[in-house]
Amino acid sequence: MQTCSTKGAFRRAPVGSCRRRIPTVRVKAAVNVEQLKALREELFNYINSRGCNPIIVRLGWHDSGTYDKNIAEWPACGGATGSIRFKPEIDHAANKGLAIALGILAPIKKKYPDVSYADLFQMASAVAVEAAGGPKIPMRYGRKDASGPEQCAPDGRLPGAAHPFADGSVSPAEHLRRVFYRMGLEDRDIVVLSGGHTLGRARPERSGFGEHSTKYTAVGPGASTASPSGSPDRPVTPKPVGQLGSSWTVNWLEFDNSYFREIKSKRDAELLVLPTDACIFEDEAFRPYAEKYAADQEAFFADYQVSHAKLSELGVEWEEGAPVTL
Ligand code: HEM
Numbered sequence: 001m002q003t004c005s006t007k008g009a010f011r012r013a014p015v016g017s018c019r020r021r022i023p024t025v026r027v028k029a030a031v032n033v034e035q036l037k038a039l040r041e042e043l044f045n046y047i048n049s050r051g052c053n054p055i056i057v058r059l060g061w062h063d064s065g066t067y068d069k070n071i072a073e074w075p076a077c078g079g080a081t082g083s084i085r086f087k088p089e090i091d092h093a094a095n096k097g098l099a100i101a102l103g104i105l106a107p108i109k110k111k112y113p114d115v116s117y118a119d120l121f122q123m124a125s126a127v128a129v130e131a132a133g134g135p136k137i138p139m140r141y142g143r144k145d146a147s148g149p150e151q152c153a154p155d156g157r158l159p160g161a162a163h164p165f166a167d168g169s170v171s172p173a174e175h176l177r178r179v180f181y182r183m184g185l186e187d188r189d190i191v192v193l194s195g196g197h198t199l200g201r202a203r204p205e206r207s208g209f210g211e212h213s214t215k216y217t218a219v220g221p222g223a224s225t226a227s228p229s230g231s232p233d234r235p236v237t238p239k240p241v242g243q244l245g246s247s248w249t250v251n252w253l254e255f256d257n258s259y260f261r262e263i264k265s266k267r268d269a270e271l272l273v274l275p276t277d278a279c280i281f282e283d284e285a286f287r288p289y290a291e292k293y294a295a296d297q298e299a300f301f302a303d304y305q306v307s308h309a310k311l312s313e314l315g316v317e318w319e320e321g322a323p324v325t326l
Pocket residue numbers: 053054055057058061097159160161176193194195196197199200201202203204206207208209276
């Protein structure tokens with residue numbers, strides 16, 4: 001068959017009709033389930049092989065954690081809108097270091113153009129938890145993206161970890177309640193989501209917290225183990241460069257309830273306890289949840305699934321036909 005010589009995407013025209021070029025419009029499915037499924041599979045392997053689970057979880061949380069339930073307009077309300085990809089927001093002090101996570105996901109995003117950034121960030125975070133041995137989060141997809149830098153969330157909506165708190169709170173517990181209640185979340189969510197710190201590290205060069213390195217970060221998670229997760233069936237992380245930071249847990253690429261056990265016992269000065277971590281055992285209303293999760297990993301996982309799914313949908317405006325599950 002003879003075809004028109006064209007630039008870009010054009011339909012084949014019948015022979016002899018090359019002057020009438022008929023442009024094809026690439027119809028973007030509102031929610032491309034096939035791409036979402038393929039992306040999910042690719043993320044699983046990619047995140048685990050790089051051992052970047054913690055920073056990816058933090059990226060998802062910092063995108064959605066800007067939500068303000070008191071603002072009706074979207075996307076001014078903030079939340080899981082993908083707006084963290086734009087310069088004004090990624091440059092917020094609370095997001096220091098997270099440009100690395102955007103860079104990690106950038107080559108993957110190119111392969112799945114129909115998937116929104118908001119879906120990508122939330123999917124990657126849920127996958128990162130599961131791939132580290134955590135629970136499967138009941139995720140839904142079809143989030144709309146904020147479309148430009150002017151739609152970024154204002155600075156100051158994410159929580160601080162220690163005094164002085166920008167909102168004038170006198171205690172870490174008061175501060176956490178102000179921030180998480182503004183998102184429409186409650187005490188149980190605050191405590192169980194703090195368990196996200198079972199993964200990862202804090203570095204002086206990013207948040208200002210943590211040591212330059214500890215015995216758990218200098219040689220990889222699990223101190224003397226060769227595997228990043230402390231489990232032999234997961235690959236070894238390439239040795240990171242720069243400041244290695246302090247972790248909250250020994251095996252900081254393993255998602256389990258050790259965060260609650262370590263915060264409760266404060267047994268090891270080489271493990272990090274931020275004031276906002278400590279308060280989950282100090283505040284009377286937080287403590288029962290923290291005790292429960294320290295004693296019972298299944299209970300932690302069951303509640304974590306629910307709260308993480310809520311977090312992933314804060315402020316979301318859905319595409320037509322969404323939300324979808326995979
Ligand atoms: C409760 C209020 C919270 C505060 C004050 C807080 C504070 C912090 C700080 C200071 C860091 C260190 C960042 C760095 O130096 O690179 C950090 C890291 C981290 N946070 Fe939180 N966070 C909170 C809640 C959460 C939640 C809800 C999650 C997820 C469910 C989460 C997941 C993480 C992870 C995975 C890291 C490690 C990142 C890495 O290793 O690169 N955090 N957080």
